[in-house]
Amino acid sequence: MSTQPSPASSAEPSTAADWATALTPRLAHFVAVARHEHVTRAAYDLGVPQSTLSRSLSRLEADLGVALLARHGRTVSLTPAGRTFLASAERALAAVEQAAESVRSDADPATGKVAFGFLHTLGWETVPSLIRAFRAEHPRVRFALVQNYGAAMLERLRAGELDLCLTSPVPDAADLVARRLDEQRLSLVVPDDHPLAARRRVRLAEVAGEPFVTLEPGYGMRRILESLCAEAGFRPRIAFEGEEAETIRGLVAAGLGVALLPPPAIARPGVHELTVTAPRAVREIGLAWSAGRPDTAPVAAFKEFLLSRRGRLLG
Known part of the structure; x- marks a missing residue:
């Protein structure tokens, strides 16, 4: 192996992506030779022909434009540039190995x-x-x-x-x-002191004039509310918007409006939940x-x- 790189080819990498594509397959070859300080032993360890390994190293040096290895009889040693490059090559290979182990672990049928x-x-x-x-x-x-x-x-x-x-x-x-x-069936949620709180069922059109407390635009429940109100013949007057259903219930309990919501995880004091009979109020x-x-x-x-x-x- 020559201690000087051969002239760069006309296909020399020009961008970061080009460099990664050109260098990545050769990093393992370089690291193996650097660790063994012997091309024949490294080739045996990698399971590749010695000629293939030698060509890979020559192309690596040509791409970089520097000599990474110096030959001493049957052994090789790192040049100053080779020592600098080895540290980064080992980190790069370790990162690839860690990423490979991570994706293999995530895909494991038992522990993924x-x-x-x-x-x-x-x-x-x-x-x-x-x-x-x-x-x-x-x-x-x-x-x-x-x-x-x-x-x-x-x-x-x-x-x-x-x-x-x-x-x-x-x-x-x-x-x-x-x-x-x-x-999932949706309920009309009203404050405990609301005139409808004594009832169990309601038509959505009965609260057409009420202020609504609802989730912000972009939430599925907001779109469902607007769609059901349109089906009932009115456009809801939005008084307050929030990001979480139980917060909405709290605002209803405070008397700030009514709401259309899925069932609560646990019963919330201060509100009454009515079944909406028309239109059919559900969410898929x-x-x-x-x-x-x-x-x-x-x-x-x-x-x-x-x-x-x-x-x-x-x-």
Whole structure:
């Protein structure tokens, strides 16, 4: 091996991406030779022909434009540039090995990870119950849990940050796959001292003149409220907006308006919940995932588990 690099070819890398593409396959070769200080032993250790290893090292030096190794008989030693490059090459390979181990671990059928998103209103009881039931058969599968409103979860799904999410309304988009799992009845929530508090049922049109407390635009429940009010023949007058259903109930209890909400996790003092008889007030709960993205074994198992609970997701 020459101690000087051969002239760079006309295809010399010109961008960071080009450099990474050119250098990455040769880093392991260089590190092995540097550790053994012997090309033949390094080739044997790597399981590649010595000629292949020698060509790889020559091309690496040509790309960099510096000599990394000096030959001494049958052995080699690092040049000053080679010592500098070795430290960075070892860090780069360690990072790749760590990343590979991480993705292998996440995909492991027994101990892998599922990134799972769900609505805040499903976090108190529904999701913990689902995970408990699933882990009865898959006790070592890990979960990264994300609570958010529907539109934000779908964006994270598209970005690859989530594997699956429970959301409402059920999305209809070409880049997503969605399956309806269940529906949840919605109630009109009024303060305890409201004239309707003595009743059990109400038509939504009866509160057309009332101020509404609701979730912010972008939340599925906000779209459902506006759609149901339009079906009842009016546009809701929004008095207050919030980000969380139980906060909305607190605002109703304070007499700041009425609200249309899914059932509470626990009974909230200061409010009364009425069944809405017209229009039919429900929200569909669906499971969504990215179209065309392959599932790891733990994701596939959890998806199958959730789909098997169609019609009884909410207990």
